[in-house]
Amino acid sequence: MLNVTVWNEYRHELSDEKVKNVYPKGIHEQLKSFLQEDFAVHTATLDAPEHGLNEAVLKETDVLIWWGHMAHDEVEDKIVARVHQRVLQGMGLVVLHSAHMSKIFMKLMGTSCDLKWREADEKCRLWNINPSHPIVEGVGEYIELEQEEMYGEHFDIPAPDELIFINWYQGGEVFRGGCTYRRGNGKIFYFQPGHESYPTYYHPEIQRVIKNAVKWCAPTSNQYPNYGHQEPLENIK
Amino acid sequence: MLNVTVWNEYRHELSDEKVKNVYPKGIHEQLKSFLQEDFAVHTATLDAPEHGLNEAVLKETDVLIWWGHMAHDEVEDKIVARVHQRVLQGMGLVVLHSAHMSKIFMKLMGTSCDLKWREADEKCRLWNINPSHPIVEGVGEYIELEQEEMYGEHFDIPAPDELIFINWYQGGEVFRGGCTYRRGNGKIFYFQPGHESYPTYYHPEIQRVIKNAVKWCAPTSNQYPNYGHQEPLENIK
């Protein structure tokens, strides 16, 4: 059984009544509630020692899920470097919503990861444009969310290895809302939905995508490759 | 359990003593011998009625494996169109070695699929450049074949969706020897090794890659998308 660690900043839910009403135990607990149907799930939050991500926890983690927003800067660079190293070694990473500007995602992407945004209670429709991909196993032509924060292009990311979802917004924008990347020995999935004041993580199809993404991101048994000086494999004299 | 159909031209093995000695029951039987450890395997050959690929067989097939060389032109266009349609609907396709110029691969690629070649009993080393990909699960840094036919660049294919292996040849050439493609609802893997006069398909790591490829190519449960006229999802007046 895959070991999943759900990391959540866990600040909005403590300070904002509206958010608390949607996620009374925190976004991490809601993510855990459905992920534990299929996986062994552990949670970690910003305010725990080492943000809950000490060496032992990361070593055990097959796939890490990341939700953050208002306190990206409070995540210590030392921990970011540790997570980065683990991704390169093979740990999967699912980056949710506003974590597009988390230190770890920006470090892995190499770009600003900036975008346009708007909170206007508008409709979002995620079109599945990669129907043979395991991340959309069991997902139909599109997923409709009655209310989601608008994230709009240009989204300053590297061209994804695979584009899975394109989002349509009522207000006139589009967004690359589901993107895969391989970095080192690790696999990464960015998924747009999940503004803290909407009940997005209660939506069954959103849950299905996140579960599929965990499976897709899971490490293979392969070791991180060797680097450095290499003797010739052939006689070169 | 996945249903795999192994399609083989089955001509070299009947007409050429050297090949017969390597694959006395045909290449398809050797492929079947290890694939049946993990899958339900069926075989089909060029000289069977409808080349062994009638509607019922294809409907039942999750992943089709294709080996052909000297008789590409004898494969009927009607059957090629049928296989093509099934790939677009979701059937996986593993294209081996000289099948790079099979009608079905050329039809799916849209290019000449031509390349340089040489039979000179030379060494080939396949470098794994995509270590997190499930197709190389359990495969090390490279696979070494003491003797394989040289296939050299330029290989006239679309840039692969994912490049998995790059081949090194003793004679001085390189080749994109493991390539994935998605077409319609189907997944395709092209894999270079398998010249008929060498015992390539007895090599355990080559077998492992082909097994991994079958799993990767397997269809999802998703239906082929609907096309045609569409009523608006939003009020546009």
Add this chain to the structure above:
Amino acid sequence: MLNVTVWNEYRHELSDEKVKNVYPKGIHEQLKSFLQEDFAVHTATLDAPEHGLNEAVLKETDVLIWWGHMAHDEVEDKIVARVHQRVLQGMGLVVLHSAHMSKIFMKLMGTSCDLKWREADEKCRLWNINPSHPIVEGVGEYIELEQEEMYGEHFDIPAPDELIFINWYQGGEVFRGGCTYRRGNGKIFYFQPGHESYPTYYHPEIQRVIKNAVKWCAPTSNQYPNYGHQEPLENIK
């Protein structure tokens, strides 16, 4: 100066009053009118001998532009094969709007190239998601068309080598509306706008994109690579 051949089916404009009013001399003449500011432009239509695409014309053509819709099937396979061969040798190809189901585009793509569609006089906004690409030189964040035919996902194409535009539609759909491909020695750009009953090809930014695309698709001086038997470059004994 680049030699551009504009190919147009030229049927709607002769049979449909509404279309005739928009393009009285045919879509090809409107395309020519602005392309000739920068290029040497020749036109060709379906009903000319060899569809206006004899060997000499194609040999001289650096970039071919293709618009077709109601008579895709009347394009002779022999001419399609000739155009296909020229693309592989290096001729650029700009595929406009309903030519997504032209024989030449389908042959180059290897998929059905099917999609969803709707004529409802609705707004279309093309978002520029690849700002450093020469095809969007001088183009802003998006291009807005007051009325365009809706083309919706899933669009059954290979994942583009580069995705340039994503279209938003008032009715709730999105579309990969600007896509580049390399096939053989040739470059291809698919561009969605241009329904025959709307004045899309009079729009300055649409004209700019088509001009940029011609420049991007232009052949290099490189010859189509050699294929076939190859002597070793290194001593392999």
Add this chain to the structure above:
Amino acid sequence: MLNVTVWNEYRHELSDEKVKNVYPKGIHEQLKSFLQEDFAVHTATLDAPEHGLNEAVLKETDVLIWWGHMAHDEVEDKIVARVHQRVLQGMGLVVLHSAHMSKIFMKLMGTSCDLKWREADEKCRLWNINPSHPIVEGVGEYIELEQEEMYGEHFDIPAPDELIFINWYQGGEVFRGGCTYRRGNGKIFYFQPGHESYPTYYHPEIQRVIKNAVKWCAPTSNQYPNYGHQEPLENIK
């Protein structure tokens, strides 16, 4: 005329007799000597104030070329951040040889950028696998270097947007030796050749590739996109 800044660490040439003999005025001066045939060329080195890369220099630079090796760590983070920002805004970047582990390349890639290596005076052959790309304009099927340092896979980079060259080495390895990337509004080309003790930058075909790369990396006139809060473009009430 494009403004090119050639940045060179300029340490090996001062401390190592063998290197001094190959590049008596420094690698930057040799790069400048042929680049100035087509471009306005400026040079900058590590030991100049701000490494020669103050705000004014970078603002004027269309394309920056980077060669570094033994002193990557001495490049100040502040300057790296400045260069990074300029790339995202549109400045082109050509990364040569051992600059694969420069801070700026690692920051843009998000991976370790590590590889295998060997100095053994062995032959390297760079196969052109993307014949329609402007970076290989005028380049034949391959470029042969009598002696080059071996760089071998696995190369820990993101899958390139476009793979241009694959290197063959006498000792049995392969390498993705020419890779393009788009990051933000900027274009990047990594090119493997150029070990300091071999006369690689005197080779006419290597010079041609670097010139082509400068042209390909040149910025468009487009501004870096706007980010942040966005009012709806459509009425969403």
